């Protein structure tokens with residue numbers, strides 16, 4: 001199967017909305033607004049965003065979905081890998097199979113036709129429009145077999161994907177956090193009304209606002225970190241190191257570094273490029289729960305400062321190998 005058919009090109013993109021995704025995005029964004037009304041607002045709710053983001057965004061998405069499953073930048077025991085993956089599932093960003101598939105394609109076609117979410121032409125497309133726009137080519141079994149064969153071999157990941165069970169896991173965690181909120185409310189509040197208010201606030205801030213927050217900061221990696229920022233490496237895409245995205249995402253905003261060396265576990269390559277997600281990996285390593293952490297290793301042909309040196313080939317998401325150009329002009333992953 002030609003790779004030309006794997007993803008829609010910029011020209012062939014016919015915006016056809018996936019109604020379920022579109023409505024879900026609107027409903028959850030609207031619900032989040034209630035947290036900013038006097039009844040729902042609370043400063044401890046705002047503070048809880050940082051904790052929620054670390055657990056579900058940094059550990060769940062950055063570490064589990066991205067560095068662990070997509071790039072195999074680190075290894076952890078299977079039981080821990082599954083716990084970390086479940087944190088990612090609770091961010092409602094898709095099944096691990098779907099997320100990794102799209103991200104590996106992104107690394108292969110970064111900012112070229114075929115990239116699922118390049119913001120090169122339209123910021124909003126790269127930020128979130130691509131998510132609710134149908135892409136039947138990327139939903140084919142053959143595409144999954146090509147890009148995520150390693151993950152298809154894992155029955156746990158297949159189970160989560162089939163029948164959208166990952167959504168049920170998300171709903172279960174939302175109910176659990178809500179139940180804990182109401183339970184705590186009835187324990188500490190003097191009146192039933194105040195107890196209910198605490199429960200509603202815990203649900204709004206602990207689930208709804210946190211979900212929207214983690215969505216947008218993840219999406220900023222795809223949008224802002226492909227448009228604004230500085231470049232340490234002359235990668236053949238528009239990836240940038242964006243300090244505020246890095247700050248919000250605990251490390252994922254050093255995205256030019258990441259495109260230069262996709263398998264490297266740490267995305268901060270200079271001393272000031274702080275990457276708290278990687279700090280967490282180091283902590284796991286110290287207590288013996290992480291091993292084979294892939295070190296910073298940038299191929300020499302990519303190390304020229306941006307704007308100088310020769311054009312560099314694209315890289316495979318999971319091997320750091322350059323893409324091989326076939327005589328027909330279609331691209332294949334080297335060694336894959």
Ligand SMILES: [Zn+2]
Nearest residue numbers: 110222239255
């Ligand atoms: Zn990128």
Ligand SMILES: [Zn+2]
Nearest residue numbers: 070103258262
């Ligand atoms: Zn990546």
